Amino acid sequence: MTDAGPLLSIVNSPADLKKLAQSQLYQLADELRSYILDVVSANPGHLGASLGVVELTIALHYLFDTPQDKLIWDVGHQAYGHKILTGRRDQFYSLRHKDGISGFPVMKESKFDAFGTGHASTALSAAMGMALAAKIKGIDRQHIAVVGDGAITGGMFFEALNQAGDTDVNLLIILNDNGIAIDKSAGALKDYLIRQAEKQNSTDFSNPLFEAFNIQCSGPIDGNKLDELLPVLKAMKKMKGVRMLHVLTKKGKGFEKAERDQVLYHAPGRFDRLTGDIPKTKKSLVEPPLYQHVFGETLLELAKENEKIVAITPAMPTGSHLMPMLEAFPERTFDVGIAEQHAITLAAGLSTEGLIPYCVVYSTFLQRAYDQLIHDVAIQQLPVVICVDRAGLVGEDGATHHGAFDLAFLRCIPNIIIAAPMDDIELRHLLFSAQINPEKPYVIRYPRGKAIHANWQVPFEEIETGKGRCLQKGKKVAVVSIGHPGNFVKQAIHALEKENILPGHFDLRFLKPLDNTLLQSVFSEYQQIITVEDSVIQGGMGSALMEWAQDHGFSNPIIRLGIPDQFIAHGKPDELHEDCGFDVVSIKNKIKAVYLQ
Ligand SMILES: Cc1ncc(C[n+]2csc(CCOP(=O)(O)OP(=O)(O)O)c2C)c(N)n1
Structure with missing residues (x-):
């Protein structure tokens, strides 16, 4: 444990913060930043964004009356300072650990977390809802939505803005502009914001884009300077209606390496508190790669051979390992910003022209684009390849980020292929197979993290659809x-061999179309079926087999292992698999119990 510093240790709530003199806030900012660094260096989490809003966080809690006033952080990964100042300083050590505090605002965790977040671009809509409710109920309070320059590339922000500008609700939008999302910002808006930022030291506070939405605008000001923030926020607090303050902050502020390499220090893992060095894990030749690595490198290989291949990412080129493709084929690779809906329909459009789009989206964010999948891809019978990254339980990011639902929500869509590789070599072959005579939307889902085979760069093999x-x-x-x-x-089966327990094992590979021949033989030859998937049990692969059995006149008992019907919080993936009952030991015990009964 490290000390929190003399001022931070006496701030147990925003009420304590308000007791400090304004002149003490500078020291508090240093202590808060230092405390975040102490904890996050040893206990991995999102670093850069929280360092950047230390002053803003202090100023907001100092001047506003939270939790009566509603403060909503978009995405929420920048809310570490907010958590520490709102009574969670000592718990901050448990950040993202199982049963510890979440890395994102969670309403159940604290009354100061006015809204639960994790996905981008939601804060303004939620704040609008609260502001309208306050108006209806006659409650006099402030509503503040802190939204990043990345998050405003999400259409939802503009949907909310469009409504906001047509109302007189009491709402302050803080545009927290640090000029970067996780990767380099994408799109024309970033250029607009750069032009706006250049006005920082002028007297021209006009902001034509947002003023066009009837929003009263102020800024840009330096959001890392309390001297600038406090007076402007004080003045804006007194204003009525919907207003926006454009603040310029620095991602990684106050920690040299994090300021310099903002992509790496977005969520750097463990690092040296003093130097910022990230320990190099010794890569052995026998170490399996990440699934993401295999995806990105294989796609590049395929794109070199097939010039029809194009790639799309909604704001996650590094996370999805699309950088090699982006660098090699910039004209065929599109980072569209935080715009999953657009990403999918863009892929559909490209596909109408005979190109073969590989659109890579994290499972959890694909939820955003469900209608686009159905309406723009599946109904149109367009052979888009949708690579669903981070499928299954992602671990420390928790409930908002698990890829729990995709198998269930995809399998009811007609006309699509759904595949899930068991390892990296299978992923490689599926990526290859998807572009041979593409006729239908082809989904390939794979998890976050380490795959199985170190020597995955084997010659391509076609995997027959539905086998x-x-x-x-x-x-x-x-x-x-x-x-x-x-x-x-x-x-699990290997461990059971010693006990002479010898079940069969089948890798379904395709959830759609189902392999009728394989299932016929499985249901005929075995009395009991156990299904295992890293997806919700309700509606997932096990459910699909139950339906299949019913439709084909089989009554074998089926036990389904997977994610139960509840939201799974954060923790290490292994711990979560165990909690859900589909880790190696749970599977082994289940097989044994069923086998011996
Ligand atoms: C819908 C959705 N897509 C993608 C992400 C992944 N993501 C998390 S933070 C982030 C960048 C956010 O940038 P910005 O809004 O500028 O906030 P900052 O981190 O700079 O404070 C992205 C793309 C997400 N959280 N939600």
Whole structure:
């Protein structure tokens, strides 16, 4: 444990903060920044964004009357300072640990977290809802939405702005402009904001874009300077109606390496508190790669061979490992900003012209683009390849970020192919197979993190659509898995061999179309079926097999392992798999119990 510093240690709530003299806030900012660094260097989390809003966080809690006044952080990964100042200083050590505090605002965690966030571009809509409710109920209070320059590339922000500008609700929008999302900002808005930022030291506070929405605008001001922030915020607090303050902040502020390499220090993992150095993990040759790495490198290989291939990411080129493609083929690779809906329909449009778009979207963010998937891709029968990254339980980012639902929400859509590789070599082959005679939308979902084979760069092989495989023949019990958890099953079955428990194991590979031949033999030859998936049980692969069995006249008992019908909080992936009952040990115990009954 490190000390919180003399001022920070006496701030247990914003009420304590208000007791400080304005002149003490500078020291408090230093202490708060230092405390975030102390904890996050040892306990990985999102660093850069929170360092950048230290002064803004202090100023807002100093001047406004939270939690009566509603303060909403868009995305929420920049709210570490907010958490520390609102009674969670000592718990901050448990950040993102199982049963510890969340890395994002959570309403149940604190009354100061006015709204739960995690996905981008929601803050203004939520704040609008609260502001309208206050008006209806006759409550006099302030509403503040802090929205980043990245988050305003999400259409939802402009949907809310369009309504906001047509009302007289009491709402302050803070445009927290640090000039970067996770990666370099994308799109024309960033150029507009750069031009606006150049007005910083002039007297021209006009902001034609937002003024066109009837918003009263102020700024840009230096959001890392309390001398600038406090008087302007004080004045804006007194104003009525919807207003916007444009603040310029620096991502990573106050920590040299984080300021210099803002992409790396967005969420750097463990680092040296003093030097900022990130320990290099020794890469051995036998180490399996990340699934993301295999995706990005394979796509590049395919794109070199097939000039019809184009790639799309909604604001996650580094996370999705699309950088090699972006660098090699900038004219065929599109970072569209935080705009998942647009990304999918853009892919559809490209596909109408015979190009083969690979649109890579994190499972959790694909939820945003459900209508686009159905309306613009599936109904139109367009052969877009949708690469669903971060499928399954992602770990420390928690409930807002788990890729829990995609199998369930995709499998009811007609006309699409849904595949999940069990390992990196399978991912490679599926990426290859998707572009051979593309006829239908082709979904490939894979998890975050380490794959299986160090030597994954094998020659491409075509995987026939809708063909599963038998990994092991056995007796009595058949385990049917899809995707990466098949490896947990493999280990469980291996451990059971010693006890002469010999179930069969089948890798379904495709949730759609289902492999009728394989399922016919599985349901005929085995009495009991156990399904394993890293997706919600309700509506997932196990449910699909239940429906299939019913439709095909089989009544074998089916036990489904996967994510139960609840939102799963944060923790290490292994811990979460265990909690959900589909880690190696749980699978082993389940097989054994069923086999011996
Ligand atoms: C809908 C959605 N898509 C993608 C993301 C991933 N994501 C998290 S933070 C971020 C960048 C946000 O940039 P900005 O709004 O400028 O905030 P900053 O981190 O700079 O404070 C992105 C793309 C997300 N959280 N939500």
